[in-house]
Amino acid sequence: MQDVAKEAGVSPQTVSRVANGSDAVKPETRRRVEAAMDKLGYRPNYAARALKHGRFKDIGVVMFNIASFGNSRILKGIAMAANASGYAITIHMMGKDRDRSLAAAVERMKQLPVDGVIIVMEENLPDFNTFTPPRELPVVLISEDPSDTCATVDADQHGCSTAIVDYLLSKGHKTVYHIAGPSTSRAAQSRAQGWRDALEQLGLRIPPTYVGDWDADSGYQAGLALAHDPDCTAIYAANDQMAYGAILGLRAGGRRVPEDVSVVGVDDSLVGMVPRLSLTTMRMKFDEIGLEAFSMLERQCEGGHVPVGVKTVIPTELVERGSVRDIGA
Known part of the structure; x- marks a missing residue:
């Protein structure tokens, strides 16, 4: 600390104040002390700081x-x-x-x-x-x-699923298919349970669940399979990557989105990555x-x-x- 004080032209007490984040140091002086710390390779003793301040x-x-x-x-x-x-x-x-x-x-x-x-x-x-x-x-x-x-x-992972199901049902769909995340994920479990509970509460048919791994390729495979299910008009995917993959899989199987099948994802993670993004999603903050x-x-x-x-x-x-x-x- 003495060396830093000498290099910066200040007192050791000023160096101590800068090291401890005190506001009682002029910005110009702080910058001079920090420059001296960098030049000399000085690092504050955090254990000593904790003893003094308790944190x-x-x-x-x-x-x-x-x-x-x-x-x-x-x-x-x-x-x-x-x-x-x-x-x-x-x-x-x-x-x-x-x-x-x-x-x-x-x-x-x-x-x-x-x-x-x-x-x-x-x-x-x-x-x-x-x-x-x-x-x-x-x-x-x-x-x-x-x-x-x-x-x-x-x-609210569970609640976001019930909201998505209600939204798709309000658009005239008779039921909603689900592409779930991996079974080890707490979020995937809660989202799948919310989807199932929403359909059960209304006495609607619960279609088979397609389980993915969060990646777009797993959504693509699910979308390709669902393209051959004439009863599938609405899909809720547990994240946007799988949702986007499902859209590509549906199109590869001859189904149009949204004309033939509606698709909704969760998280809003594709903004800035996919040009002209058209995916409806539930944004997670x-x-x-x-x-x-x-x-x-x-x-x-x-x-x-x-x-x-x-x-x-x-x-x-x-x-x-x-x-x-x-x-x-």
């Missing part, structure tokens, strides 16, 4: 898959909110060769300099109903089901889920209270484009 200003994020559209956007939301509040993030991937449980993930994070943990519950974990977070390390779950011991936030998860964790890290046993729901939004036809008009 590391770092949060842990546990994920199963960082590459999927939804998870990457959730992570973006967390990172944006953390950066705005002066926090860093430490990411831990839930490996297939490890003890896959909430307790194991949190135990791993307890060994790292983090103030709290956000866990993205992409898959079912065996101790979801029994896990209790340690008192010294607050935990927020991004989960379809509310936890009795942790603050919880997510979109993944960024907002990440922002809210961080906000809930930060409140706990600073001594605030966040309710457990209930889920904070981030609403979805129907985006109508050109892949649905009103056959009753």
Whole structure:
């Protein structure tokens, strides 16, 4: 610290203020100190900072898959909110060769300099109903089901499915076919259950489920098969990639979209990737889920209270484009 102070032409106390994120430093002085830190390779001692202030200003994020559209956007939301509040993030991937449980993930994070943990519950974990977070390390779950011991936030996966089914039925369709995501996915399970419950509640025929893997190719194969089913006039795919693949498969099988078959997806992930995008979808606000998860964790890290046993729901939004036809008009 003395070397940085000498290089920047300031006192060691000023260097300490910059290292600890204090606002009591002029912007020009801050830039000079930071330039000196970079030149000399100085890094603040975060353990010492934690002893002084009681926090590391770092949060842990546990994920199963960082590459999927939804998870990457959730992570973006967390990172944006953390950066705005002066926090860093430490990411831990839930490996297939490890003890896959909430307790194991949190135990791993307890060994790292983090103030709290956000866990993205992409898959079912065996101790979801029994896990209790340690008192010294607050935990927020991004989960379809509310936890009795942790603050919880997510979109309404089940409700978005019932809304899509109701929307397609309002367009004159007699039933709705479903292309589901992989059986290991909690989101896919909830979306499939919402589709099934919506049809059952109205006493309508429940067609066979086609199971995909989130990728467009699996949607293509389902669409190609459904092109030969004359009763299929409406398809709800559990994400936009499978929905877009289904459209191509239907067309390859001689069916037109939306003239012969209407198709709806979920997530709105193809904007900017597919030109002249015509897919109607239910937009998932993944960024907002990440922002809210961080906000809930930060409140706990600073001594605030966040309710457990209930889920904070981030609403979805129907985006109508050109892949649905009103056959009753």
